[in-house]
Amino acid sequence: MAHIVADPCVKCKYTDCVAVCPVDCFHEGVNLLVIDPEVCIDCGLCPPECPTSAIFAEEDVPANQQHFTALNAELAREWKPITRTKLALPDAEEWRLVEAKLGELKR
Ligand code: SF4
Numbered sequence: 845m846a847h848i849v850a851d852p853c854v855k856c857k858y859t860d861c862v863a864v865c866p867v868d869c870f871h872e873g874v875n876l877l878v879i880d881p882e883v884c885i886d887c888g889l890c891p892p893e894c895p896t897s898a899i900f901a902e903e904d905v906p907a908n909q910q911h912f913t914a915l916n917a918e919l920a921r922e923w924k925p926i927t928r929t930k931l932a933l934p935d936a937e938e939w940r941l942v943e944a945k946l947g948e949l950k951r
């Protein structure tokens with residue numbers, strides 16, 4: 845089991861989550877972070893850090909976002925690790941409460 849970054853992160857990418865991860869398992873795309881499920885130790889530290897509540901334990905991913913579980917595994921293999929917090933995307937506040945943003949994902 846692992847934690848999963850889901851839809852609310854898309855187009856926001858606040859990166860507060862990165863600062864607390866003890867095993868550096870976040871990977872960065874243009875407008876989403878994902879978690880490498882092979883490395884995540886399910887410590888539970890990152891979900892409360894996310895301003896968009898985008899991170900779930902795998903068993904708690906909402907039904908309408910379950911495609912993000914496979915997406916985290918797939919994209920973690922393609923994207924580079926990110927280990928330091930950086931500025932959120934410029935329009936993060938505007939997109940924070942928008943739902944179903946998968947169509948906006950840049951791969
Ligand atoms: Fe890192 Fe823990 Fe979050 Fe997994 S649950 S991504 S190990 S902070």
Ligand code: F3S
Pocket residue numbers: 849852853854856857858859860861862876877893894895896897898899
């Ligand atoms: Fe994304 Fe939340 Fe981290 S918006 S980058 S999962 S702090």
